[in-house]
Amino acid sequence: MSADPAEPAEPAQPLPPLPTGADLPPLEELLEHATVVAQPMRTRFRGTTVREALLLRGPHGWAEFSPFPEYGAQESSRWLAAAIEAGWQGWPEPVRTHVPVNATVPALPAEQIAPLLERFGPVPAVKVKVAEQPAPGTAPDPRVHGVEADLARVAEVHRLLPDAAVRIDANAGWDHATALEALRRLAVVVPLEYAEQPVPGIQGLARLREALAAEHIPTPIAADESVRKETDPLAVAQAGAADLIVVKVQPLGGVRRALAIVQATGLDAVVSSALDTSVGIAGGVALAAALPRLPHACGLGTVALFTQDVVDPPWIPDDGRLAATSRPVPDGEAMARLRAPEEAQRRWRERLAGAYQVLAAGE
Ligand SMILES: O=C(O)CCC(=O)c1ccccc1C(=O)O
Numbered sequence: 001m002s003a004d005p006a007e008p009a010e011p012a013q014p015l016p017p018l019p020t021g022a023d024l025p026p027l028e029e030l031l032e033h034a035t036v037v038a039q040p041m042r043t044r045f046r047g048t049t050v051r052e053a054l055l056l057r058g059p060h061g062w063a064e065f066s067p068f069p070e071y072g073a074q075e076s077s078r079w080l081a082a083a084i085e086a087g088w089q090g091w092p093e094p095v096r097t098h099v100p101v102n103a104t105v106p107a108l109p110a111e112q113i114a115p116l117l118e119r120f121g122p123v124p125a126v127k128v129k130v131a132e133q134p135a136p137g138t139a140p141d142p143r144v145h146g147v148e149a150d151l152a153r154v155a156e157v158h159r160l161l162p163d164a165a166v167r168i169d170a171n172a173g174w175d176h177a178t179a180l181e182a183l184r185r186l187a188v189v190v191p192l193e194y195a196e197q198p199v200p201g202i203q204g205l206a207r208l209r210e211a212l213a214a215e216h217i218p219t220p221i222a223a224d225e226s227v228r229k230e231t232d233p234l235a236v237a238q239a240g241a242a243d244l245i246v247v248k249v250q251p252l253g254g255v256r257r258a259l260a261i262v263q264a265t266g267l268d269a270v271v272s273s274a275l276d277t278s279v280g281i282a283g284g285v286a287l288a289a290a291l292p293r294l295p296h297a298c299g300l301g302t303v304a305l306f307t308q309d310v311v312d313p314p315w316i317p318d319d320g321r322l323a324a325t326s327r328p329v330p331d332g333e334a335m336a337r338l339r340a341p342e343e344a345q346r347r348w349r350e351r352l353a354g355a356y357q358v359l360a361a362g363e
């Protein structure tokens with residue numbers, strides 16, 4: 001069980017600083033090896049079928065800058081801080097050599113799950129996406145959308161991998177009543193490891209968590225979308241909104257800052273990807289390897305959702321885990337093949353410059 005959410009394990013400490021002033025490499029140096037790659041997805045995920053990422057090379061190795069397309073300069077500056085740590089500072093010492101990884105199952109019709117799961121190999125846990133909304137302007141597909149489809153997907157995963165822990169991720173897609181009903185019914189199919197962001201908002205999570213307790217539904221709640229900004233995790237802990245938090249290295253500004261944020265909440269953390277290439281995944285592995293406690297498998301298997309990756313062999317779990325003992329180096333040929341068009345090279349350099357200005361201004 002996690003610590004009492006009202007009592008963080010540690011008194012709040014100042015976070016490790018963001019790179020600014022002399023800690024900020026010159027923009028020209030950051031951009032020296034900058035290359036945008038576009039990696040095709042096997043299935044639509046987070047509304048997209050191609051993931052673009054800007055790769056950088058610093059003295060410590062390759063680094064990834066890949067804020068989601070809708071993010072502005074302020075938010076993206078944290079993603080850049082994570083890249084600067086990866087390439088120009090390096091990561092803190094690990095306390096374990098390998099991290100367990102879950103398979104990720106997008107909102108697919110149940111019969112498409114078996115071939116997808118094969119790509120991940122044996123895994124200790126599977127994350128199933130639920131509460132998927134139809135793409136704007138399209139009709140819902142009963143094999144994909146709605147609680148019945150969610151139940152069928154979870155049942156199929158449990159049938160295929162009866163020994164794997166099953167967790168779900170609703171991406172804040174349910175309202176309170178739907179979440180309560182869905183979690184009630186899901187708990188009968190399989191005891192869930194946890195439910196990730198079943199409803200929007202910290203207050204929404206806290207209210208649902210209380211309602212579950214009142215019904216003796218033992219499903220733990222994980223906060224994901226509610227911990228995007230670095231001030232959020234403490235607010236989640238203080239509101240008793242979650243049993244654990246999902247943390248991603250890039251939005252939290254790097255491995256050291258993410259470590260400090262987790263520590264401050266006193267909650268257990270699950271490290272997940274932001275749909276990074278193998279280069280970014282290595283940062284998640286570095287965080288997971290450095291956390292004092294790691295009771296859950298990490299959502300770092302998502303390179304298996306791409307048809308191609310810049311690293312060969314890609315950072316896909318081997319026997320359910322990823323090694324924290326080496327860093328990925330992009331393959332020159334793969335990098336050339338996956339190189340995004342010039343328009344994207346320009347657009348991403350502008351995004352990087354905008355994020356850089358935020359860090360340079362000390363904001
Ligand atoms: O946690 C995982 O298994 C994979 C990561 C994942 O689901 C994800 C990837 C990109 C954007 C959002 C999310 C999410 O957890 O909601």
Ligand SMILES: [Mg+2]
Nearest residue numbers: 169171196224
């Ligand atoms: Mg999530």
